[in-house]
Amino acid sequence: MQTLTDVIGNPRREAADARAREADKARQAAYRAEQQRKAEQKAAEREAKRPACANCGAKFPDDRWKAARDYPKATSRWHPTLCEECESHARVAALQAEQAERERRDQEEAAADAEAARRAGGWLAWFRT
Known part of the structure; x- marks a missing residue:
C-alpha cells in the first residue's frame, strides 16, 4: 500500500x-x-x-632513516650520516688504515729488535754488520 x-x-x-x-x-x-x-x-x-648522505648526497631509504634516528652514535662500523654504499667504502678505508698502521708498527718493532740485537752483540757486532 x-x-x-x-x-x-x-x-x-x-x-x-x-x-x-x-x-x-x-x-x-x-x-x-x-x-x-x-x-x-x-x-x-x-x-x-628525509636525511641525505653526508658524502654523496643520496636520500636515505626509510629503514636506513629509522636506523640512523634510533642509533645516532657513530662507531668504527656504523656511520649514521652515510648511505650504505659510502659506509661500506668508509669501512674498507678504515680497515686499510688499520692494516697500514699495524704494518708500520711491525716494521718499527722489527727495526727496534734488530737494533737491540746489534747492541746486544757487543763491540764485535759492529764488524758483522
Whole structure:
C-alpha cells in the first residue's frame, strides 16, 4: 500500500532530494580532495625532512632513516650520516688504515729488535754488520 502522494509523486520534493544528493556528492568530493591535498603536503614535508648522505648526497631509504634516528652514535662500523654504499667504502678505508698502521708498527718493532740485537752483540757486532 502506498499513499496517494507517493503514487502520484511530488516533483518539488524529488527536485529537492536530487539537489540534496548533488550537494552531498559535491561535499564528499571536496572532502576527498582536501584529504588528498593534506596527504600530499604531509608526504612532501616528510621528504623534505628525509636525511641525505653526508658524502654523496643520496636520500636515505626509510629503514636506513629509522636506523640512523634510533642509533645516532657513530662507531668504527656504523656511520649514521652515510648511505650504505659510502659506509661500506668508509669501512674498507678504515680497515686499510688499520692494516697500514699495524704494518708500520711491525716494521718499527722489527727495526727496534734488530737494533737491540746489534747492541746486544757487543763491540764485535759492529764488524758483522
